[in-house]
Amino acid sequence: MSTIKVENLSKSYGDVQALRDVSFEIPDGEFVVILGESGAGKSTLLRCLNGLTQPTSGSISIDAEEITGPRDDVAMIFQQHYIIEQMSAYGNALTGSLNRTSFGRSLLQWNDREDKLAALEALDTVGLLDEAGQQASQMSGGQQQRVGIARALVQLPNLLLADEPVASLDPASAESVMGYIRDAADERNLTTLASLHQVNLAREFGERFLGMKDGRLVFDGYREDLTIDVIDQIYGDIQTESIRSGQEVDA
Numbered sequence: 001m002s003t004i005k006v007e008n009l010s011k012s013y014g015d016v017q018a019l020r021d022v023s024f025e026i027p028d029g030e031f032v033v034i035l036g037e038s039g040a041g042k043s044t045l046l047r048c049l050n051g052l053t054q055p056t057s058g059s060i061s062i063d064a065e066e067i068t069g070p071r072d073d074v075a076m077i078f079q080q081h082y083i084i085e086q087m088s089a090y091g092n093a094l095t096g097s098l099n100r101t102s103f104g105r106s107l108l109q110w111n112d113r114e115d116k117l118a119a120l121e122a123l124d125t126v127g128l129l130d131e132a133g134q135q136a137s138q139m140s141g142g143q144q145q146r147v148g149i150a151r152a153l154v155q156l157p158n159l160l161l162a163d164e165p166v167a168s169l170d171p172a173s174a175e176s177v178m179g180y181i182r183d184a185a186d187e188r189n190l191t192t193l194a195s196l197h198q199v200n201l202a203r204e205f206g207e208r209f210l211g212m213k214d215g216r217l218v219f220d221g222y223r224e225d226l227t228i229d230v231i232d233q234i235y236g237d238i239q240t241e242s243i244r245s246g247q248e249v250d251a
């Protein structure tokens with residue numbers, strides 16, 4: 001539920017220029033997929049958006065307010081689940097309210113009624129309401145990732161970021177988890193940016209696409225504009241050979 005404006009964003013790590021003069025705007029509620037080869041700058045862009053990395057130059061604003069560090073209303077889903085294995089799915093989801101509750105209270109589940117309702121609603125969104133009491137360690141990788149999504153939703157974010165959220169899952173689980181992320185974003189009209197390696201998944205779930213190469217934004221457009229030639233431009237020919245023959249693609 002936020003408008004994002006990225007202006008002339010650059011980031012260098014010593015001699016490595018991870019982002020080069022990247023600019024774009026995302027209107028409220030759009031679902032954006034970031035594509036690019038390994039090292040193209042996708043994670044750096046997401047880390048700048050969640051305030052964990054300071055850009056070398058340029059700026060990012062959310063609803064006209066410049067990002068200067070981590071914010072409670074920006075949630076991130078990672079490739080690794082980072083969930084607490086000994087805790088139930090419900091307990092893990094509740095930790096998303098940490099920004100509103102002390103960690104101790106959250107661990108003891110002394111949360112407000114609203115937080116508990118938010119946790120149950122989020123578990124419902126990711127199809128895990130019936131498994132709310134199940135210990136996370138007993139769950140599959142895909143279920144654990146859905147718990148991670150629920151936790152991000154309990155944070156009540158205005159901006160949802162996902163860095164390779166399905167990279168460690170098998171193709172069927174990856175598709176299912178992407179579906180849950182998309183549904184969660186649609187239900188809550190959440191502005192979302194997700195980086196993905198799998199071009200086919202990106203085309204299935206993305207609304208708008210940002211293509212990155214060597215730290216530059218080389219494509220910004222919607223599904224109908226994401227042609228094979230554009231994918232060639234982002235990845236080179238190897239990727240698209242498999243797309244043409246209809247195979248699953250992993251960048």
Ligand SMILES: Nc1ncnc2c1ncn2[C@@H]1O[C@H](COP(=O)(O)OP(=O)(O)OP(=O)(O)O)[C@@H](O)[C@H]1O
Binds near residue numbers: 039043045
């Ligand atoms: N903390 C860091 N220190 C030094 N160099 C870094 C750091 N983080 C990223 N880089 C470099 O910046 C460039 C962009 O990296 P980034 O992780 O943003 O790319 P990416 O597109 O997310 O790649 P991947 O898909 O492999 O995660 C790469 O050359 C990478 O080696």
